[in-house]
Amino acid sequence: MEPQTYRLRWQGIEIEVTYTPQKWGVIAHLEIRSVAPAGTPLPITSTGYRSHFHQPGTIEALGGDVVAQVIAWLDEEAAKPEWQQHAAASRQGELF
Template sequence: METQVHRFTWQGIEIEATYTPLKWNVIAHLEIHSIDPDRAPLPITETGYRSHFHEPGTIEAHGGDVVAQMVAWLDEEAESKAWKSYVEASRQYSLF
C-alpha cells in the first residue's frame, strides 16, 4: 500500500496527516502536523507535530478512514484537563 496524504480542518486548525500503512515492511506510521496556523498546538502534541507508529492494519480494522480516526483521536484528547486549560488560557490576554 502506498502512502496517503490527507488534509482536514479541526477546530479551525488545518492539519495534514500522512499515513503509511506499511513502513519498512514491519510497522504502520502516521505523521500529523498542523499547517495553518503553522505548528499550532493540538491535543495530541504541543509542538504541532507528532509521529505515531502502530501495528499494521489498525486503521483498516476500524473502517480505514484516516481522517475520521484522526478527528476522533483529537476530539477524545481535547476532553483532557490539560487541553481545556490550554484553550481557556489562549482565549485570555496575559499581562505578564
C-alpha cells in the same frame, strides 16, 4: 505501500495527515502536523507535529477512514483537563 496524505480542519486549524499503512514492511505510521497556522499546538502534541507508529491494519480494522480516526483522537484528547486549560488560556490570552 505508498503514503497517503490528507488535509482536514479541526477547530479552525488546518492539519495535514500522512498515513503509511506499512513502513519498512513491519509497522504503520501516522504523521500529523498543523499547517495553518503552522506549528499550532494540538491536543496530541505541543509542537504541532506528531509521529505515531502502530500495528499495521489498526486503522483498517476500525473502518479505514484515516481522517475520521485522527479527528476522533483529537476530540478524545481535547476533552482532557490539560487541553481544556490550554484552550481556555489561548482564548483569554495570557498576561504573564
